[in-house]
Amino acid sequence: MYQEYFGLESPPFDITPNPKLLYFSANHREAFNHIMFGVRERKGFIQLTGEVGCGKTTLCRAMLDQLDSHYCTALILNPILDPKLLIKSIAIEFGLQVKGMDGLEIMAALNEFLLEQTAAGKEPVLVIDEAQDLDFGLLEQIRLLSNLETDEQKLLQIVILGQPELRHKLNDSRLRQLRQRITIRYHLNPLRYHEIGRYIQHRLSLCGANGVPDFTSAALWRVYLYSGGIPRLINAIADKCLLACFVKQKERIDYRTVGLAIRELEGRL
Numbered sequence: 001m002y003q004e005y006f007g008l009e010s011p012p013f014d015i016t017p018n019p020k021l022l023y024f025s026a027n028h029r030e031a032f033n034h035i036m037f038g039v040r041e042r043k044g045f046i047q048l049t050g051e052v053g054c055g056k057t058t059l060c061r062a063m064l065d066q067l068d069s070h071y072c073t074a075l076i077l078n079p080i081l082d083p084k085l086l087i088k089s090i091a092i093e094f095g096l097q098v099k100g101m102d103g104l105e106i107m108a109a110l111n112e113f114l115l116e117q118t119a120a121g122k123e124p125v126l127v128i129d130e131a132q133d134l135d136f137g138l139l140e141q142i143r144l145l146s147n148l149e150t151d152e153q154k155l156l157q158i159v160i161l162g163q164p165e166l167r168h169k170l171n172d173s174r175l176r177q178l179r180q181r182i183t184i185r186y187h188l189n190p191l192r193y194h195e196i197g198r199y200i201q202h203r204l205s206l207c208g209a210n211g212v213p214d215f216t217s218a219a220l221w222r223v224y225l226y227s228g229g230i231p232r233l234i235n236a237i238a239d240k241c242l243l244a245c246f247v248k249q250k251e252r253i254d255y256r257t258v259g260l261a262i263r264e265l266e267g268r269l
Helices: 026-040 056-066 083-093 103-119 136-145 165-170 173-181 193-206 217-227 231-248 255-265
Strands: 045-050 071-076 123-128 157-162 182-188
Touching: 026 045, 026 056, 026 157, 026 182, 045 056, 045 165, 056 071, 056 123, 056 157, 071 083, 083 103, 083 136, 103 123, 136 157, 136 165, 136 173, 157 165, 165 173, 173 182, 193 217, 193 231, 217 231, 217 255, 231 255
Parallel strands: 045 157, 045 182, 071 123, 123 157
Antiparallel strands: none
């Protein structure tokens, strides 16, 4: 609705994890580099944690976009399954035809596929999002996947993404074998106050903005106070602010406009 008014080519504050709009704060850049290093150097297990809405999935998609044809990838977004269905989902994501197979047959097919990929010079990478929802049995099943190996190397790189609860879960003594295999760990923090304006301007510019709309310093402070620097919340507030400016035919977003957006988000209008 407001895109034409502001001359935007696409929605700048969509909450879907679009890697094309990823803003690399210092923290996000470091997290991205940790993941890429772990995958390219074949470090086995890689763990990325962060609060809800901090950009873990967006970073993950950006990482997958950076991997060339040397890699084959599988992405599991909703891992709340039983162990058999989890392995089946992984096999399907890698493009295997496993319909009608039992658990042992699926595991054998997956192992054969990984061996073939390795022999062909390709490196399989498995990414599991929302890993904090995995129970101990599923996490143990993922650990067992890391046992697929040759005498020289692991057949599968595994990246697990999750909320801070994942760190607490992995500290349980029952998962010490898995914890010992995680060689790369990084915790993604929210944006800092001085990064809020850059983040908003970054997304506006990529979507075609030419100097408008403009957020005042007071507006940015109020965005920060409400969002705590969480990108998903910043997006939600900024989207409402742009809509409010369109309705009022304004180009500047001030402190009161952000307050209006916050009240609308919380249903207090």
